């Protein structure tokens with residue numbers, strides 16, 4: 001039923017709005033992100049952030065409960081918080097969604113250890129947390145995410161000369177000597193002497209990434225964890241250590257072994273992101289790579305200290321929804337979630353009670369649609385404008 005609905009900007013209290021949404025959006029929402037007031041005791045230009053712990057729980061509980069009927073059976077909820085109400089939030093979410101449906105407690109590092117935060121008597125607080133729960137963890141599907149690794153993976157030190165030839169004929173050298181030779185030098189030492197150490201190191205990085213199908217590492221398999229067939233191949237390989245052995249596997253890349261060690265290709269870890277090749281690794285529940293600095297101009301809106309980076313929402317939305325799915329944010333603020341969902345080709349609903357819905361979020365989303373917002377994830381998402389939304393007042 002919700003297929004016929006347009007993207008929605010709702011102005012008013014989110015509890016009333018969430019209850020109203022039941023009429024058309026029961027079981028329709030794939031991903032909900034909430035960035036509620038953290039109860040920091042501060043007075044922001046746009047709203048007051050001091051309720052007291054019990055009043056804060058009384059505010060949050062019915063709003064979380066109101067999400068349950070709106071979620072798809074395979075949907076999930078993500079709530080961002082700092083440590084002021086973390087304990088209460090964990091308890092309320094366990095009670096609302098069930099502790100067994102907790103997906104993750106993510107730590108988001110948002111700043112460096114500088115400035116006023118040092119007034120806290122104890123370690124300096126630099127993180128937010130995101131509590132992620134599935135409506136039903138058995139039905140929820142994680143869309144695997146990666147993060148860019150700093151520099152190269154130093155374990156990949158070997159060059160395979162002839163990856164396209166039959167595996168029985170493969171020959172190997174050290175990565176450094178192969179790349180020195182590619183650059184026309186007799187040895188890495190000669191390359192470093194001629195080019196300078198740092199220029200050679202830079203060349204090593206670019207060439208390694210560009211020719212990652214030649215670059216491998218050898219890794220000892222966990223013998224007890226591999227199949228019987230793989231164990232047999234490992235045993236044979238140990239007996240003939242210079243030969244490469246190959247075991248074909250249904251629906252998976254072949255198991256390649258030399259000297260009892262698996263051959264792993266760097267190409268499986270290289271992705272093009274933002275027009276650059278990078279080595280990536282699986283995402284963990286500690287996010288240190290989403291910059292909170294430099295987002296003041298994102299979306300063309302000023303929303304002091306509260307605005308979240310588009311990159312953060314991109315990650316949440318990417319792990320919990322597919323194009324065309326519905327994304328909901330009941331504490332929309334300056335409109336970040338809606339802007340990102342729009343750029344990622346999701347459908348969205350944003351709810352905000354403050355007047356900044358009209359002064360910040362709405363104009364921001366209009367710029368997105370006109371193709372006038374080049375900030376945030378616009379380029380990464382390949383978004384060029386288009387689409388529409390409707391704005392409605394929530395009934396009193």
Ligand SMILES: C[S@@+](CC[C@H](N)C(=O)[O-])C[C@H]1O[C@@H](n2cnc3c(N)ncnc32)[C@H](O)[C@@H]1O
Nearest residue numbers: 013014035307308331332333334336352353354
């Ligand atoms: C931390 S800010 C959200 C910031 C947002 N993630 C962004 O990137 O701009 C929390 C927002 O929730 C809004 N809010 C608080 N209580 C609300 C309620 N009961 N209904 C709707 N919005 C509410 C506040 O006005 C504020 O804009």
